[in-house]
Amino acid sequence: MIDLSELQRDALVEIFNIGVGQAASSLSQIVGEPIMLSVPLLELLPGGHQAEAIGTIVRSQRVCAVSQDFSGDMDARAFLFFPEGKTREIVRRMVGESVSAAELSEMEQEALSEIGNIILNACFSSLSDLLHTRFSSSLPAYHLGMVGEVLPTRKDAEEELLLLLHIDFSLPSNEIHGYLVFLLTVPSFNALLGQIDSFLASAHGN
């Protein structure tokens, strides 16, 4: 089983924290309120039983998610998701309107898509800047449903890995815990590891 060394893990957590830090400052600028984002924890999960594994971690089977496909030096599908009820809180805080309906309206879904877009792009920009990789990303897509529907298990699931990042969303007087998931193929993950290693080597070499 592929795993991360402690150094590699630390490097990734740091890279993602730089990314979400940038996203937080963009979001604060948009809503005019201080917003803080941090990635305290990173887990590597084998492909295959992701729905169960993530359902247990999130403690909610129904989730709201924004996804984007990243392709280039490595290919990944990235998701930002929250337990369904929490999403309404976030959108309500960001858009500044009371969201009375049980489900997000189309406009609110789009707002959430943009929030996800900013966070996911910032993470990959940070990866691309620090690891000197090239990506391009698709437009964000909004999903609502059971974890298993949002994160479908592929037939060749053993060829896939999940990088799960916990992300803390701090809004004034509100703390919301969300998750970032990167679905990577094994070759892509190996490419990522290689890039982290050369990043670490150059960081230590200098």
Added chain:
Amino acid sequence: MATDSTSIPLEDRFRLSMAAANKINGGVAIIDGMGAVWFWNQWLEEKSGVPCGTAIGKSLPELFPELADSRMIQAVDGALKRGMSALLSQSLHKSPLPLFERPQEKTQRLQQAIQVTPLEYRDGIRFCLVQVNDVSIAVKKEQLLREQAEALRGLAYIDSLTGIPNRRRLDEYLGDEWRRAQRSSTPLSVIMLDVDHFKQYNDTYSHAEGDFCLQRVANAIKATLRRPADLVARYGGEEFSVILPDTPANAAVALAEDIRKHIESLDIPHESSEVTTHITVSMGVSGMSAGSTLAAAELLLQADSALYQAKKGGRNRVTLYREPAAQQ
């Protein structure tokens, strides 16, 4: 003469594609690797008032100085430099570009949803595609739906007999105000009110008269409240509750006394009352001082128990809840 699409020469295909992009009912711009406009369609010309000939070769901030450092420019930068696609939603940015239905008049800016996607050109150079959709109509429709939903929601919170908030609204409001009191460390008081010998009133004067009496009592309470944040609700039957945010118990008792006097002054005849010859009310008051951690439900229970004391003590009076220990 039928034209076989596969036989169209390459340069004609290019010309047709450009013509199509030009005619699309939505904004289409292509920005080159240096950030300069390379394509600017007819829709953008019409809505921005900037002709294609002027736009070509200029950067977006050169065309629209207000865009400097905006999320729009960051999105274009992210697409050109890093290959990132971006979405600008209408809810978070009302109107990113200065586009108008009639740009000469510059009255109402169009509400927009914008998508920015990188286009791989060659040798590591990227262009980017900017798509603009006018979502003004969708926004209006959604606003209308929201207003209707809110009106319906309002109805679900109103007591149909008295027109004041109902028990459901009371519970929600008490919860909201309780949380606010916790957050801002302010006092919060609750009054429970009961019409004295109301069953006898109904038996003597009919249920229709009873309903009318409750409406008058509800109006009298509402008229006595002074601040917009004070809320009176029909708790059930002939019971009413008043929520008084940012009000300590002694002020709530004074207000309750005003309500009691006001209702007595209505002078609604009640021959079968054991208190006097007109309608009177009994009230229980409970207050939560600033910084108290008393639960919201407990506050209501205390007011109810004070109401019970008021009735036991002879009715037509206001009683403040006291801790059992203090009562001894």
